[in-house]
Amino acid sequence: MHLVPPPEASASLERLKRGEPAARGAFFDQHVQLVERLVIHGMGPRPEVRDVVHDVFVAAYGSVRSFRGDAAQLGGWLRGVAVRVVRKHLRRERVRKLVGLWTEPAQEDELPSPEASPELRAAAWRLHRLTAQLPVDDRLAVSLRYLEGLELTEVAEATQSSLATVKRRLRRARARLLEWSSHDVLLCSWAEGLADEA
Amino acid sequence: MKPRHDDPVTPAVERLTRDYQDTVLAPGRAALRRELLSHASAPSTARWRWAVGLALAGCVAAVVSVVATRPPPPLTANLEGVTTPVGERIATPADRSMQLRFSEGTSIELGAASSVALERLDADGASVRLSNGQLEAHVVHREKTRWEVRAGPYVVHVTGTVFRVRWDDTRRSLWVRLVQGHVVVDGPNLDGRALGAGEVLEVTEPVAAPVDSGAALPIDEPQAPVADAGPSPRPVLPARHAIDDTSWEKAARQRQWSHALALARQGGTTRLTEKLDAERLLLFTDAARFGGDTDLAVSVLEALRRRFGGHAEATEAAYVLGRIAVDQRHDLVRASAWFLTAYREAPSGPLAEESLARAMELEASRGATGPAASLAAEYTAHFPLGPHVARARALGGGAPK
Numbered sequence: 001m002h003l004v005p006p007p008e009a010s011a012s013l014e015r016l017k018r019g020e021p022a023a024r025g026a027f028f029d030q031h032v033q034l035v036e037r038l039v040i041h042g043m044g045p046r047p048e049v050r051d052v053v054h055d056v057f058v059a060a061y062g063s064v065r066s067f068r069g070d071a072a073q074l075g076g077w078l079r080g081v082a083v084r085v086v087r088k089h090l091r092r093e094r095v096r097k098l099v100g101l102w103t104e105p106a107q108e109d110e111l112p113s114p115e116a117s118p119e120l121r122a123a124a125w126r127l128h129r130l131t132a133q134l135p136v137d138d139r140l141a142v143s144l145r146y147l148e149g150l151e152l153t154e155v156a157e158a159t160q161s162s163l164a165t166v167k168r169r170l171r172r173a174r175a176r177l178l179e180w181s182s183h184d185v186l187l188c189s190w191a192e193g194l195a196d197e198a
Numbered sequence: 199m200k201p202r203h204d205d206p207v208t209p210a211v212e213r214l215t216r217d218y219q220d221t222v223l224a225p226g227r228a229a230l231r232r233e234l235l236s237h238a239s240a241p242s243t244a245r246w247r248w249a250v251g252l253a254l255a256g257c258v259a260a261v262v263s264v265v266a267t268r269p270p271p272p273l274t275a276n277l278e279g280v281t282t283p284v285g286e287r288i289a290t291p292a293d294r295s296m297q298l299r300f301s302e303g304t305s306i307e308l309g310a311a312s313s314v315a316l317e318r319l320d321a322d323g324a325s326v327r328l329s330n331g332q333l334e335a336h337v338v339h340r341e342k343t344r345w346e347v348r349a350g351p352y353v354v355h356v357t358g359t360v361f362r363v364r365w366d367d368t369r370r371s372l373w374v375r376l377v378q379g380h381v382v383v384d385g386p387n388l389d390g391r392a393l394g395a396g397e398v399l400e401v402t403e404p405v406a407a408p409v410d411s412g413a414a415l416p417i418d419e420p421q422a423p424v425a426d427a428g429p430s431p432r433p434v435l436p437a438r439h440a441i442d443d444t445s446w447e448k449a450a451r452q453r454q455w456s457h458a459l460a461l462a463r464q465g466g467t468t469r470l471t472e473k474l475d476a477e478r479l480l481l482f483t484d485a486a487r488f489g490g491d492t493d494l495a496v497s498v499l500e501a502l503r504r505r506f507g508g509h510a511e512a513t514e515a516a517y518v519l520g521r522i523a524v525d526q527r528h529d530l531v532r533a534s535a536w537f538l539t540a541y542r543e544a545p546s547g548p549l550a551e552e553s554l555a556r557a558m559e560l561e562a563s564r565g566a567t568g569p570a571a572s573l574a575a576e577y578t579a580h581f582p583l584g585p586h587v588a589r590a591r592a593l594g595g596g597a598p599k
Contacts, residue, residue: 021235028231036219041211045218050226057234119524120210122559127211147211179380179394182453185487185525190207 009071017065024061032057034075035082041143042086044128052089056082076157083140083158090136123186130180130187131173138173141166146194170195272320274301287315290331297546300324303338304345307546309364317348323356332364334510336548350403352385360548361393362510370403375477377514377548397451398477446470447478450485459489467494471501476511483518492526510547516540517549520556534560538573545580555586562593571595 015023032053039052060081067077131139137159144155145166156166174194181187275282277298282288290296290308298306298314304323308314312331318324323345326333337345337356345356349365352372360377374383376393383391386404393399446461462470462485470482479502486495499515499522506512520536523529537557541550554577561570574595578587587595 025231025235028234032227032231033219036223037215040215040218045214045222049218050223050230053223054230054234061234119528120206121214123207124210124214127207147208182394183377185521186207188488190205193205 013067013071013074017067019061027060028057031075031078035078038079038082038143038148039086041147042083042140043090044132048089052085055089056085059085076154079154079158080160083144084160087136087140090139094136120186123184123190126184127187127190130177133180134173134176137161138169138176141169142173142177145170273324275299275316275319275324282316284316284319287313289313295546298326305336305546305548307334307544307548309333318346320344328363328365330365330367332362334360334362334548336360350385352383352388352401352403355382355384372399372401372403374399394453446485447481450481453488455485455488456490458485459491459494462486467498471498472505476502476506476509479506480511480514480518483515487518487522492522496522510544513540513543513547514549516543517553520553524556524560530560530564534564551581551586554580555589558586558590558593558595567594 012023012026016027035053035056036049039049039056043049043052056078060078063081067074069077131142134142140159141155144150144158145152150158152163152166155161155170156163159166161169174191177191177194178188181191275298277288278296282298288296288298288308290310290312292311295310295312296308298308298316300306306326309332312333313329314331314333315327315329316324317327323337323343325346325348326335328347328349333347335345335347335356337343337359343356347354347356347363349363349372350367350370354361354363354374359381361381362373362375362377364373365371366373372383372385374381374393375398381393383393383399383401385401388401391399446458446465449455449458449461462482467486471479474482479498483495483498483502486492486498496519499519502515503512516536517540520533520540523533523536527533534557537553537560540547541553541557544550554573558570558573558577561573571594574590574593576595577590578595581587
């Protein structure tokens with residue numbers, strides 16, 4: 001079902017396309033937490049998250065003029081922009097690893113989560129480390145489907161892939177996560193609970 | 199289908215994400231907003247680089263090409279503090295094991311009365327030849343690794359994992375148990391046999407046919423069983439136990455935990471607990487644990503420790519008991535005690551570092567600052583390059599050097 005956006009939302013979109021600072025500010029305020037969450041889910045909680053969030057908005061401001069949807073579709077479009085920026089960052093990171101210019105991500109101990117159970121916090125951290133071993137596209141599919149909770153069609157749209165490709169990536173990722181977490185009861189149970197996207 | 203509603207991991211990830219947003223990102227949002235609205239838009243990672251980078255592009259390209267083509271430095275190995283060069287033959291004493299450590303964190307515990315040699319050592323890993331005896335390897339996973347353990351005509355190819363290898367040179371017999379990760383074993387008639395976590399491979403080197411023994415049998419032709427027929431030419435499963443029903447074991451090796459548990463119950467869990475060998479008891483534990491019967495898993499592990507005290511499997515059982523105590527029973531005191539037991543029993547073993555780190559963290563999380571600091575000091579002393587050394591220092595385990 002597609003909801004028709006209110007007239008003021010359409011006007012804001014037009015102002016955003018014209019590059020008006022107030023519209024850009026409002027767009028930032030409205031979507032910054034969504035973008036942060038997408039980036040954290042895609043690449044783990046690390047110091048680079050802030051820079052990548054910055055780059056997502058720069059890319060969005062730069063390309064919104066060519067956005068052809070209506071205001072109600074802006075969130076989904078931004079999600080696609082965020083996925084492209086995160087994917088680019090992760091791929092660049094792999095190159096940096098190859099030439100020895102890569103820095104280690106934050107350690108578990110440096111992460112703030114004072115009130116969470118230490119075991120679950122450690123499990124969440126281990127999950128990020130596990131997914132980091134997946135190929136970039138598989139990792140993004142996992143984060144969108146299982147951490148963001150998107151439908152398969154939404155994952156396909158955000159990653160600009162076919163439904164069959166998304167299913168294949170998720171199936172492959174699930175098998176690997178199951179294998180890698182076999183001696184980690186929490187993560188193994190988590191991986192076993194994932195949908196088998198056959 | 200999303201992860202189950204009772205799955206605790208997904209909410210934990212959500213919690214971690216929210217905390218990260220609230221405590222790390224939120225304070226910088228206003229500045230980020232100002233930055234985005236007041237400057238010409240250019241990606242953060244590219245903005246300053248475009249300014250300076252164009253002028254330096256040639257230099258950077260040259261440097262990168264040098265860095266990219268320069269091979270990384272080879273690893274180094276040391277045996278209890280003494281540097282071990284390639285080609286060095288190591289014979290361990292009859293009464294104790296020795297620890298071979300590599301500069302990137304991999305460690306190999308060489309069993310008592312074992313004989314090994316370091317055949318290759320480069321930036322990607324090493325090749326270790328086990329001439330006789332046993333070893334337990336804890337290989338650190340990296341992007342590009344090439345580790346091998348060679349025993350007779352067999353090669354165990356490793357990425358990042360924990361496994362044990364025994365080689366009996368007299369019987370020409372290889373035994374591999376994979377604790378976690380993934381290995382591939384190559385050798386006569388194996389064709390790259392892949393092993394998953396918990397799997398065991400036993401294989402005996404085939405004997406070459408005598409030159410004048412008459413017409414040779416076709417290689418695939420089945421042979422009638424002959425008493426004392428000598429070594430088998432194919433990988434064989436560990437000798438079956440004298441219990442009628444071993445179908446639970448097959449199911450467990452295929453990771454069908456609930457099915458394996460149901461089959462084990464048919465065979466009588468008490469009888470299995472008292473009669474299985476240590477390796478199979480660990481497999482039985484996995485079936486109980488992942489099949490959803492934590493109480494049974496605990497009683498099997500306790501029986502394993504009672505029956506096989508002093509064995510490596512008993513130490514592994516202590517570690518798993520710690521995991522169950524913390525993950526499923528949320529009993530921090532008991533969990534800490536089990537992890538500490540695992541560490542004390544094998545302070546150079548593959549689970550030692552993680553066990554000590556977990557005990558330290560559990561003591562800290564329940565507010566026992568004294569014990570936590572004491573364990574932290576022990577951690578920094580034993581694992582000065584360990585992944586939890588920063589945390590250990592923060593808990594009072596000594597200042598950075």
